[in-house]
Amino acid sequence: MLAERVRNIAPSATLAIDAKAKQLRKDGKDVVIFGAGEPDFNTPENIKLAAIKAVNSNITRYTPVGGIPELKKAVADKLKRENNLDYDASEIIVSCGGKHSLYNIAMAVLEKGDEAILPVPYWVSYEEMIKLAEAKPVFCQTDERFKLTAAMVEEKISPKTKMLILNSPSNPSGAIVNPDEIRKIAKLAVDNNFYVVSDEVYEHFVYGSNEQVSIASLGDEIKKLTIVSNSVSKTYAMTGWRIGYTAASREIIKAMDNLQSHSTSNPSSIAQMAALEALNGLQDSVKLMVKAFDERRRFIHKRLNEIEGVSCAEPEGAFYAFPDVSETGMGSMEFSSKLLDEALVAVVPGIAFGSDRHVRLSYATSIKEIERGLDRIDKWVKQKTVKIIS
Numbered sequence: 001m002l003a004e005r006v007r008n009i010a011p012s013a014t015l016a017i018d019a020k021a022k023q024l025r026k027d028g029k030d031v032v033i034f035g036a037g038e039p040d041f042n043t044p045e046n047i048k049l050a051a052i053k054a055v056n057s058n059i060t061r062y063t064p065v066g067g068i069p070e071l072k073k074a075v076a077d078k079l080k081r082e083n084n085l086d087y088d089a090s091e092i093i094v095s096c097g098g099k100h101s102l103y104n105i106a107m108a109v110l111e112k113g114d115e116a117i118l119p120v121p122y123w124v125s126y127e128e129m130i131k132l133a134e135a136k137p138v139f140c141q142t143d144e145r146f147k148l149t150a151a152m153v154e155e156k157i158s159p160k161t162k163m164l165i166l167n168s169p170s171n172p173s174g175a176i177v178n179p180d181e182i183r184k185i186a187k188l189a190v191d192n193n194f195y196v197v198s199d200e201v202y203e204h205f206v207y208g209s210n211e212q213v214s215i216a217s218l219g220d221e222i223k224k225l226t227i228v229s230n231s232v233s234k235t236y237a238m239t240g241w242r243i244g245y246t247a248a249s250r251e252i253i254k255a256m257d258n259l260q261s262h263s264t265s266n267p268s269s270i271a272q273m274a275a276l277e278a279l280n281g282l283q284d285s286v287k288l289m290v291k292a293f294d295e296r297r298r299f300i301h302k303r304l305n306e307i308e309g310v311s312c313a314e315p316e317g318a319f320y321a322f323p324d325v326s327e328t329g330m331g332s333m334e335f336s337s338k339l340l341d342e343a344l345v346a347v348v349p350g351i352a353f354g355s356d357r358h359v360r361l362s363y364a365t366s367i368k369e370i371e372r373g374l375d376r377i378d379k380w381v382k383q384k385t386v387k388i389i390s
């Protein structure tokens with residue numbers, strides 16, 4: 001009796017592993033979990049205090065559907081300050097998390113017959129959102145370091161191309177699209193007249209000499225075609241607060257506002273006040289968090305590559321490592337579920353992100369925990385490969 005729309009949604013391959021890992025922990029098993037898609041830091045104090053103040057001041061009623069004017073202004077100021085982008089309030093909408101922003105974008109822009117180019121590996125929800133909007137995902141392979149080039153995108157363009165999804169730094173690979181390629185991709189979008197959805201939720205998690213360029217900042221023509229999606233979830237360790245935002249043309253924002261007015265209405269008034277403080281307040285906590293992630297990144301990358309049969313491209317951003325485990329002879333689902341059963345380590349199978357050769361490890365956990373987990377993986381892979389050889 002269910003609608004075809006939901007019957008076609010692929011169940012998340014990651015959920016089974018995650019649920020099992022949590023159950024094992026509940027049963028008293030010492031499981032090391034690399035599954036988290038969120039910072040292990042707490043929301044900074046100034047942001048929590050802003051929310052408490054909002055409650056005590058009775059900011060507890062409906063707000064305008066697309067967010068309070070002060071928050072839209074804070075988003076506009078942030079986009080100017082950090083990304084050199086000029087948007088006014090009518091070109092901004094606040095939604096219930098970046099995921100909600102992206103869902104509304106898909107619903108507002110895509111329809112039957114459209115194609116959306118999706119670089120692989122990709123964050124799980126993009127594919128389902130495209131399909132829910134009745135459009136077709138067109139997968140675009142990247143290289144062995146997960147680097148996307150304009151030439152790779154160009155090959156996938158057809159008269160039906162409506163959108164390209166850019167997620168740089170990427171979940172799950174941590175790869176960043178090089179600024180030169182971003183420039184060329186912008187030209188492709190302008191020449192072929194398709195939208196670029198730029199999901200910038202990991203923009204602050206950029207390490208070493210890597211540079212993240214916001215594609216909309218490259219000129220008026222590409223800005224008109226870009227839909228910038230972002231959220232406070234990762235940058236400010238606010239995943240539970242559910243505040244995301246979109247900047248795009250007035251036409252798109254109006255359509256998203258209409259859609260949102262009949263689904264969620266406004267995001268939580270209290271969370272909006274917290275997000276206002278996050279964007280306008282001191283930014284020190286972001287720097288501290290990024291510094292900690294960088295240390296962990298270098299550690300996990302080195303340790304993973306010391307494991308025989310495992311090779312890992314250096315993550316350039318975000319907080320994930322995406323090692324190739326195909327030399328172990330196991331697919332990503334088999335690798336992940338056996339690793340959990342036999343060595344009590346939870347990783348996410350790459351198949352969920354479009355690559356069965358890889359698994360995803362989040363390093364949003366302490367160095368000590370990373371070390372414990374990698375010791376176990378090392379030992380377990382050794383046992384497995386001995387068995388395969390013998």
Ligand SMILES: Cc1ncc(COP(=O)(O)O)c(C=O)c1O
Nearest residue numbers: 037097098099123171231233244
């Ligand atoms: C690439 C990417 N985009 C968007 C989101 C959505 O984050 P949120 O809805 O918490 O803002 C996530 C969360 O994992 C993500 O990894």
